[in-house]
Amino acid sequence: MPAPLMQLDGLTKSYPGVRANDDISFNIGEGQIHALLGENGAGKSTLVKMIYGLVRPDSGAMTLYGAPFAPAQPTEARLNGIAMVFQHFSLFDALDVAENVALGMENPPPLRDLARRIRTVSEEYGLPLDPTRLVGELSAGERQRVEIVRCLLQDPRLLIMDEPTSVLTPQEVGILFRTLRKLASEGTAILYISHKLEEIRTLCDEATILRGGRKVATCDPREKTARELAELMVGQILTPPERPARAMGDVVLEVDNLSLKSSNPFGTSLKDISFQLRAGEVLGIAGVAGNGQDELLLMLSGELRAPRNQVRLRGKPVGHLGPNGRRGLGVVAAPEERLGHAAAPDMSLTENALLSAARRKRLERGGFIDWGKAEAFARDIITRFDVRTPGPHVLARALSGGNLQKFVIGREIELDPDVIIVNQPTWGVDASAAATIRQALLDLAGKGAGVLVIRQDLDELLEVADSFAALNEGRLTPVRPAKGLSVEEIGLMMGGSGDMHVAHEAAE
Amino acid sequence: MIRLEKRKEPSQIWRIANPFLAVVLTMIAGGMMFAALGKDPVAAIRLIFFDPLFSEQFGSYSRPQLLIKTAPLILIAVGLAIGFKANIWNIGAEGQYIMGALFGAGVALAFYPIEGWYIFPLMILAGALGGFLWAMIPAILKTRFNTNEILVSLLLVYVAERILAAMALGLMRNPDQPGFPGSRDLRRYESAHNAELIANTGLHWGVVAALIAVIFAYIMMTRHMLGFHVQLAGQAPRAARFGGVSPARLVIICLGLAGALAGLAGMFEVSGPGGQVRIEFATGYGFTAIIVAFLGRLNPIGIVLAGFLLGLTYIGGELSQMMLQLPSASIQVFQGMLLFFLLALDFQTNYRIRLTQGARA
Numbered sequence: 001m002p003a004p005l006m007q008l009d010g011l012t013k014s015y016p017g018v019r020a021n022d023d024i025s026f027n028i029g030e031g032q033i034h035a036l037l038g039e040n041g042a043g044k045s046t047l048v049k050m051i052y053g054l055v056r057p058d059s060g061a062m063t064l065y066g067a068p069f070a071p072a073q074p075t076e077a078r079l080n081g082i083a084m085v086f087q088h089f090s091l092f093d094a095l096d097v098a099e100n101v102a103l104g105m106e107n108p109p110p111l112r113d114l115a116r117r118i119r120t121v122s123e124e125y126g127l128p129l130d131p132t133r134l135v136g137e138l139s140a141g142e143r144q145r146v147e148i149v150r151c152l153l154q155d156p157r158l159l160i161m162d163e164p165t166s167v168l169t170p171q172e173v174g175i176l177f178r179t180l181r182k183l184a185s186e187g188t189a190i191l192y193i194s195h196k197l198e199e200i201r202t203l204c205d206e207a208t209i210l211r212g213g214r215k216v217a218t219c220d221p222r223e224k225t226a227r228e229l230a231e232l233m234v235g236q237i238l239t240p241p242e243r244p245a246r247a248m249g250d251v252v253l254e255v256d257n258l259s260l261k262s263s264n265p266f267g268t269s270l271k272d273i274s275f276q277l278r279a280g281e282v283l284g285i286a287g288v289a290g291n292g293q294d295e296l297l298l299m300l301s302g303e304l305r306a307p308r309n310q311v312r313l314r315g316k317p318v319g320h321l322g323p324n325g326r327r328g329l330g331v332v333a334a335p336e337e338r339l340g341h342a343a344a345p346d347m348s349l350t351e352n353a354l355l356s357a358a359r360r361k362r363l364e365r366g367g368f369i370d371w372g373k374a375e376a377f378a379r380d381i382i383t384r385f386d387v388r389t390p391g392p393h394v395l396a397r398a399l400s401g402g403n404l405q406k407f408v409i410g411r412e413i414e415l416d417p418d419v420i421i422v423n424q425p426t427w428g429v430d431a432s433a434a435a436t437i438r439q440a441l442l443d444l445a446g447k448g449a450g451v452l453v454i455r456q457d458l459d460e461l462l463e464v465a466d467s468f469a470a471l472n473e474g475r476l477t478p479v480r481p482a483k484g485l486s487v488e489e490i491g492l493m494m495g496g497s498g499d500m501h502v503a504h505e506a507a508e
Numbered sequence: 509m510i511r512l513e514k515r516k517e518p519s520q521i522w523r524i525a526n527p528f529l530a531v532v533l534t535m536i537a538g539g540m541m542f543a544a545l546g547k548d549p550v551a552a553i554r555l556i557f558f559d560p561l562f563s564e565q566f567g568s569y570s571r572p573q574l575l576i577k578t579a580p581l582i583l584i585a586v587g588l589a590i591g592f593k594a595n596i597w598n599i600g601a602e603g604q605y606i607m608g609a610l611f612g613a614g615v616a617l618a619f620y621p622i623e624g625w626y627i628f629p630l631m632i633l634a635g636a637l638g639g640f641l642w643a644m645i646p647a648i649l650k651t652r653f654n655t656n657e658i659l660v661s662l663l664l665v666y667v668a669e670r671i672l673a674a675m676a677l678g679l680m681r682n683p684d685q686p687g688f689p690g691s692r693d694l695r696r697y698e699s700a701h702n703a704e705l706i707a708n709t710g711l712h713w714g715v716v717a718a719l720i721a722v723i724f725a726y727i728m729m730t731r732h733m734l735g736f737h738v739q740l741a742g743q744a745p746r747a748a749r750f751g752g753v754s755p756a757r758l759v760i761i762c763l764g765l766a767g768a769l770a771g772l773a774g775m776f777e778v779s780g781p782g783g784q785v786r787i788e789f790a791t792g793y794g795f796t797a798i799i800v801a802f803l804g805r806l807n808p809i810g811i812v813l814a815g816f817l818l819g820l821t822y823i824g825g826e827l828s829q830m831m832l833q834l835p836s837a838s839i840q841v842f843q844g845m846l847l848f849f850l851l852a853l854d855f856q857t858n859y860r861i862r863l864t865q866g867a868r869a
Contacts, residue, residue, distance in 0.1 A: 301750070302752075303749050303750060322752055322754070323749070323750060323751070323752040324751075324752035325752075327752070333750075335750060337746070340744050340746055340747060341744075341746045341747055341750055342747070342750065343744075343747060344740055344743050344744035344747040344748075345743070345744060346743050346744070347739075347740070347743065347744075351736070354736065355740070355747060355750070355751045356750065356751060358733060358751075364733050367732050367733045367734065368731055368732055368733075369731055369732065369733060369736060371731075395517065398517070
């Protein structure tokens with residue numbers, strides 16, 4: 001049993017109306033990979049913010065190497081050897097790797113020395129990085145390496161990682177795990193936040209599970225099944241989604257050899273995309289973030305116009321139509337970014353219901369809005385999809401991520417579409433909300449709609465998809481039946497990490 | 509140390525209180541300015557805000573002036589506010605106002621001396637068209653070449669002023685009085701005269717138009733999809749595109765609407781209170797209306813209140829020039845301060861200012 005590096009004792013933190021952390025105690029040992037598990041809103045981020053000095057506990061204490069530890073600022077935490085890799089990167093696209101690393105350091109050395117150290121550290125830990133490349137050109141996995149290397153340069157004693165694998169291919173996950181194990185073997189403790197249970201079972205020595213701000217258990221994850229862990233996390237028995245038996249119908253949506261330039265200078269242009277989607281089919285599209293997923297959704301929703309004939313709905317050309325034109329014909333979409341794209345943050349849920357449903361649900365007549373009807377529709381969505389909120393007058397930004405996602409997906413499903421395109425439908429959503437959303441999509445397919453799901457989480461994708469394709473640098477692989485595909489094969493379809501195996505072997 | 513904290517939700521109390529606070533702060537700072545100019549600050553403030561309405565000496569003259577000064581401010585501000593809500597910044601209403609006046613007066617002068625009921629309606633259409641076309645220049649440049657509408661619309665004000673001067677001295681000059689710059693007096697041309705509808709009230713067609721514009725804007729912003737799209741585009745441009753709003757179309761509509769309303773204001777002014785096309789015809793309504801729009805919280809009803817307040821400063825400014833020999837620019841400084849204080853105060857609608865004791869590592 002290694003000596004505890006850090007002890008948490010009775011940490012409690014309340015925010016107005018919610019007790020985010022309630023009397024949480026556990027130890028993190030030196031060289032231990034310790035998982036922190038929990039649904040959204042379980043209190044993981046608050047806990048980590050206390051350790052990292054972003055939030056001060058109301059009561060309770062921490063010790064580091066047996067000495068009291070109460071960081072008032074992240075600077076203080078960093079000086080004490082605590083480093084953190086956030087889920088959302090704080091990198092500047094227009095600067096190169098070394099410059100980005102320097103920006104996050106307390107006393108950066110001259111850039112030339114720093115570049116040399118970045119190269120050394122990244123090779124030592126099998127995370128190849130070229131310090132002179134612009135961050136805007138890097139893949140999500142490479143960006144994460146920038147963040148990790150930035151932390152490693154400060155010789156951390158405790159490395160906190162928040163959902164690190166959500167942006168990685170299976171091969172990249174393998175590389176990351178090898179790096180983390182190497183770090184642990186050298187004595188660095190790792191606090192690993194995730195809700196991917198299989199990962200935690202492969203990687204972690206110990207897991208602390210939070211639910212509703214309280215600690216439910218600390219256990220050895222390798223001795224539990226994924227299902228047991230999930231049930232501890234959710235506090236209820238989980239049932240896998242039901243798939244209504246259904247026959248594939250005619251082709252509803254068809255895209256032919258479509259190439260489209262991205263409207264964003266750091267975006268990915270679509271290259272020669274072709275596929276068919278049948279009625280009742282769930283087509284899963286995998287790929288590492290930034291390989292054209294956003295552009296694919298924009299092109300299908302009508303926000304990016306395509307040549308008239310290259311997108312067809314039941315044989316009818318729709319490429320030239322905008323979002324409302326396509327909604328009118330039965331194509332709806334739910335973009336990845338909930339706040340700001342799928343919903344307007346400072347508008348009420350009623351207004352957000354109107355956003356995409358105005359015409360199809362006849363919430364307006366001759367341009368005049370029927371607010372009563374819009375509010376009733378918002379209420380419908382809230383009830384049917386179990387959106388936890390005081391009512392439809394609440395601003396979208398006041399909802400938690402999972403609840404807003406239920407609202408946004410629910411809104412599109414209620415439009416009774418022929419084709420629905422969803423990007424990352426359950427991203428950052430807790431397990432029970434994710435199950436609701438998956439089930440709703442499957443039900444929709446059961447009723448004869450074509451469903452296209454863009455998702456990075458392969459387990460989830462394989463759970464719902466009938467057929468499967470992957471996006472890689474804006475190209476779409478041929479569509480294959482999902483049955484019988486192995487995760488390894490899928491990883492190869494997603495591509496892009498073969499060279500890193502070599503780097504890793506060279507480093508070891 | 510002073511720390512700024514973003515509020516979870518904008519503070520409604522400050523949103524409503526700030527315009528009033530800004531007026532008070534402007535009175536204080538303005539009073540200091542007047543004191544520095546060697547005038548009695550209390551008397552000056554009283555002359556600007558109080559005497560135009562309640563003084564026995566000037567009241568009968570200045571009360572009707574209030575509607576005359578306020579109507580164009582409201583008419584222009586209502587149009588600007590719609591654009592501002594959509595993050596479309598038309599700063600050139602003054603130019604659109606001038607072009608509306610020139611188009612309206614041009615129709616009248618072309619018909620002179622024929623009398624007919626149809627002349628005034630035609631002038632109204634021409635006035636709106638003039639402002640609309642002038643606003644289409646920044647609109648089309650923005651949608652086609654992605655130019656900045658703030659710069660283009662603002663610079664076009666100076667172009668419009670040159671055209672106004674050229675018209676007053678050239679094409680539109682009164683042929684019966686070639687020695688003087690300026691056109692015929694439209695108040696003496698019955699079919700073109702925007703006369704008072706009720707004597708000695710200042711109530712002319714422009715006031716009616718302003719009232720109609722306020723009602724229409726209110727309905728549009730609260731009940732119509734167009735108003736919804738305007739707010740959506742201003743608050744969340746990507747969500748607006750998802751909702752099927754075409755940004756280019758919105759730029760054309762917002763600039764066109766504001767331009768047409770400013771043009772109308774110019775036309776009602778030139779055919780009524782202004783009377784003729786003169787070099788000094790434009791007195792800054794187009795710029796003051798920006799202050800009116802913000803002070804009125806971009807809300808049609810608020811704009812009515814703010815319009816009256818700023819209209820009052822116009823009259824009070826004239827009075828203080830006359831009675832206290834204050835420089836004419838001082839009232840513009842006064843109006844500028846009002847916007848300055850409002851924007852500064854608005855910071856606390858979205859942020860909380862915290863004093864904390866620095867406990868730094």
